[in-house]
Amino acid sequence: MATVALTRSDFESTITEGGIVLVDYWAAWCGPCLQFGPIYDAAAEANPDIVFGKVDTEAEQELAQAMQITSIPTIMAFRDGIGLFAQAGVLPRHALDDLITQIRGLDMDEVRKEISRAEAEREAERETEQTVESSALTES
Numbered sequence: 843m844a845t846v847a848l849t850r851s852d853f854e855s856t857i858t859e860g861g862i863v864l865v866d867y868w869a870a871w872c873g874p875c876l877q878f879g880p881i882y883d884a885a886a887e888a889n890p891d892i893v894f895g896k897v898d899t900e901a902e903q904e905l906a907q908a909m910q911i912t913s914i915p916t917i918m919a920f921r922d923g924i925g926l927f928a929q930a931g932v933l934p935r936h937a938l939d940d941l942i943t944q945i946r947g948l949d950m951d952e953v954r955k956e957i958s959r960a961e962a963e964r965e966a967e968r969e970t971e972q973t974v975e976s977s978a979l980t981e982s
Contacts, residue, residue: 844883844886844887844894845866845882845883845886845894845895845896846893846894846895846896847895847896847897847898848865848895848896848897848902848905849897849901849902849905850902850904850905853895853897853905856893856895857920857923858923859923860922860923861891861892861893861921861922862891862892862893862919862920862921862942862945862946863892863893863895863919863920863921864882864885864892864893864894864895864917864918864919864920864942865895865896865897865917865918865919865920866878866879866882866894866895866896866897866915866916866917867897867899867906867909867911867914867915867916867917867918868896868897868898868899868914868915869898869899869900869914870898870900871900872914872915874914874915874931874932875914875915877932878915878932878933881932881933881934881935881938882894882896882917882938884935885935885938885939885942889942892942897909899911899914912930913930913931914930915930915931915932916928916929916930916931917929917933917938917941919941919945921945921948921950921953922950924950924953924954924957926945926948926953927941927945
């Protein structure tokens with residue numbers, strides 16, 4: 843399957859549709875991006891069940907900012923709408939293949955449980971901090 847150009851208008855729906863989505867943030871003037879392009883394209887051809895998106899950071903500056911892209915190329919991986927991986931720099935083909943294997947092997951129910959646990963812990967910490975701050979104010 844060929845890569846798909848992603849824009850601000852279709853980025854979110856592509857990510858949340860389900861399944862595995864890899865996104866390459868790149869620019870035409872970026873030498874390392876041009877080096878990574880053929881690697882990414884070959885992986886797309888070898889994995890037709892995965893969406894391989896590309897975001898041109900020059901044309902989609904708002905999207906790149908929203909995703910906090912500060913260096914290119916950057917690759918991000920999503921599965922079932924959940925961000926799983928983000929890394930700047932050129933990935934060698936074997937590393938990209940390994941990333942795909944790891945993402946395929948994830949138990950997404952366990953990932954969702956872990957996200958819920960982490961969110962509950964953060965909420966409990968915020969509540970504890972608010973209680974401590976409130977107590978300190980009433981004591982003074």
